Amino acid sequence: MAMDTALHDLAERIRAAAADATPLCIRGGGTKDFYGETPQGELLDMRALTGITSYEPSELVVTVRAGTPLAELEAALAEKGQCLPFEPPRFGGHGNGDGTGTGTGTVGGMVAAGLSGPARASVGAVRDYVLGATLVNGRGEVLTFGGQVMKNVAGYDVSRVLAGSLGTLGAIAEVSLKVLPVPPAEATLEFACGQADALRLLNEWGGRPLPLNASCWFEHAGAGALYLRLRGAVAAVEAACAHLGGERKDNARAAADWQSLRDQQLPWFATAEGPDALWRLSVPQTAPVLALDGAAPLIEWHGGQRWYKAAPEQATRIREIARAAGGHATLFRRPAMSANANANADADAQDGVPRFDAMSAPVERIQRALMREFDPHGLFNRGRLLAPT
Template identity: 75%
Template sequence: MDPALRQIADRIRAAATDATPLDIRGGGTKYFYGEAPQGEPLVTSELHGITSYEPSELVVTVRAGTPLAELEALLAEHGQCLPFEAPRFAHPANPGVRGGTVGGMVAAGLSGPSRASVGAVRDYVLGATLVNGRGEVLSFGGTVMKNVAGYDVSRVLAGSLGVLGLIAEVSLKVLPVAPAEATLSFDCSQADALRLLNEWGGRPLPLNASAWHEADGVGRLALRLRGAVAAVEAACGHLGGERQDAQQAAAFWQSLRDQQHPWFAARLVDDGAADLWRLSVPQTAPVLALDGMPLIEWHGGQRWYCAARGQAEALRDAARAAGGSATLFAAASPDSLGAATDSVPKFDALSPPLARIHRALKHEFDPHRIFNRGRFYRDL
């Protein structure tokens, strides 16, 4: 066994014996997401490096502590990418230095602007090596797509926020960079933007990402097209709109991916700091009866709202009424680790059947409850 992995496994076995909670840390960029971290830090930075990469096979195996930016740079050298555009988020204390890690990317399960068109993080996880709550090193999946019976554990890890164990290594499917890309802009209201997106979604168009927001009283829809050169050019001619400069468009989508766009920054200025909520709803959901203008992504499926803490129930009620859910993504007044300090839960409550599944999985992988205790739901 690799010395760094052996040291981590030994640490976990000791923590299980003493019932000492552990707080798994990668790049430390997403402490704001989920409930408040608890326990002694267990850092994954020593689990670093690319284990194997076969560009011709479109598969890469990488250790969990590897910075996501480092992996993406390697893929770019070969004209390939992780198409779901997971946010990298610079470390709060050292912007741009390290950013998120591959393990943190999988554990958080967050995807960027293209998620609605290309799939989520979990759709690209082929296999994983996990250290469970007994200090056992377990491997799941492999390096090819295949059907499995029961739980596909490697994919269950995506979005688990580390409550099942420490992700040591993952194998990921990668894709070639699209031959052509263009971004179109349309001035329109929120209702018109949703109507257009639903209309375009029913056509054979190379849609990749979309974003609508209002600035200075003007609503603007950005639409990114990706695919074959002929398909992208034909779509541009058919859809109309204003074609954006390529470099400016790339900067715009990157600002959305890492939440550096002015819409996100505006919630933290002066004394008007507001909570950031993410509502996941069907793409066909109409304009929601909520205060404030959202930023809408994923062809209508992801809607960001800035709101005061007293609006939590209204946001959750509106999401449920539309057939979706609401997450307190980032609190306005975080503590030193970026987690909320009050009684508003970050995630919607689980239904009883789902709660039983969550508890059963937690008990199976982490019987002593040492990993990221309460990070996902406070009673897990």
Template identity: 65%
Template sequence: MDAALSYVVERIRQSAADRLPLRIRGGGTKDFYGEPAAGGEWLSTTALNGIVAYEPSELVVTVRAGTSLAVLESTLAAQGQCLPFEPPHFGPGGTVGGMVAAGLSGPARASVGAVRDYVLGATIVNGRGEVLVFGGQVMKNVAGYDVSRLMVGAMGTLGLLVEVSLKVLALPPAEATLRFEMGQQQALDRLNAWGGQPLPLNASAWVDDRGLHSLYLRLRGATAAVEAACRTLGGERQPDAAADWAASRDLRLPWFAERGERDLWRLSVPQTAPALELPELPYVEWHGAQRWVRAAPGEGERLRRTARAAGGSATLFMAAAGDAAPGEPRFERPQPPLDRIHRDLKRQFDPAGILNPGRLYPDF
């Protein structure tokens, strides 16, 4: 066991013995996400860094949790490979551990899958200070409960990530972005229709840009397939669109920058859901499945009712003042059967309740 891991293990064991909470943190680029930290001492993962193993021909990389996300992506790009789910960075200090713990995916998520679909294995330190290894470096390696993927989106409440093994894919040989001028419902209808056709759809975004309604469609795949789709679909081809998609991934587009004193909500609904009655026109991604909404503080329950009626859910992604209003939870609490499972898992992995307490729910 190396010095960095030994230090983490000892800190967790001591904290469990003293019943003192720990606030696990990588680069801090996602501190805004989830419930505000409920106190405790900081425990950084940045010393747990480095690529442990990378075999490009096997499309697998094993990397320590404190490794910079930018470093990992640069290493993969040098071999013509990538993390196809386009994890958000939200700043230069984002880490691989933060990517897994937050479980957030970028513009291509609806077409290629989410973070959890690419996690093959994980090494963690649980709330007892035990080093546990789950999964491996191949796809068919799980019999029973897939614990490594359980860590995705757990916000560090079940264990401190030490390293993860990830499936990677080759960079697509061709890419094109098309723009269409159309309203929100027309865009949703078009996306649903295109989804049933053999088109290399990769990402989409619909936005109201100060009265100009635009649908942006990104195509990725074989050169012949992308060019044929461009001819079939029409639209206005957008040169040099990569920077705009990266800005969309990291919520840096003007639509997000103009949020002002409003909360930013993330609505997750079926792709086939129609345009919803919202405080204002949303920013729509994932072929209709993700809808970003800017809303005044206090609109949370209305947005959650709207999302539930459409068969989805709503998350307070970023509060206007950094902290949520009193009584305004960031995440919707699971229904009683699932809530019981969550709490049972928490007790098994972190019996003393010291790991990131309150980050998922105020009493979790």
């Protein structure tokens, strides 16, 4: 009954906002407030919608309310030896190294942000694991899409479109997610090498039948190191270790480091007061070393995701280089100010640098058409993903 009451109250609040044209800022745990443009509107707190509605470990599916803390869901899955393979970042707290964490991020925010962790290139993204969703649209209507099995999706897969929509299509009330068993074996190998050699090795290994799961390259004290995580059957992992060589790391220590990478708590991500922002470049895995000035990047996803530190004023050059490589660039975090929404708004006004790269004209038309259909009054997270028209 608590779910019914909370959902009813949510729908009533949205209908009232639609009636008097009051924009709403959808928010769960607030761990990703820094991501995207600063939204407009009154706070719409989603944390009343909590709890795991159903969980069938044998069916590898869980249905959970959007305001449920991500840490709570991951703890429940871990008890059954299962996990969210795409490793969603939990920026609000430290991981415990066992798939759980102390962050306050919510399941709805996980889907709305659409962000994935170190294993994304090998196992897929958030949207690949969304089976169904319940959404309250801009008219205050409760809509259900998809379901709890892979085969019942027909027509336009709306539930997956919600992943990465940043709350611009509606308030996610509940989601059904595919989960997977925790792999029986894991190993992390370290290789001393420069950026170009790391990219070459990753491309070479990607063409082999190896149990690759995650990779990370960065420089420390002027020396480059590539870390490779293998996951899968015991025999496959052990055979890959013997074949690849490198220095095998202690599993417990390596697991903590991968969790720190997932939550951007590695020392590389630490930003002090200064002009540099954190940029995320999404490029083909086969892209060569990019000709960007400054410190060497941190590279994930077998070469497909590259993090750089550079001033917002370098946006034009950064985005030109990313596009030339076949990708795009996102101004992911601003330095020092990123935890403060008001400071973010001030910074946005000062430098005028868009957080997201421009969409292609066809993609933007589709996105705006979806937003008009689901949120005809433009209530939700106005301006966070696209500038209002």
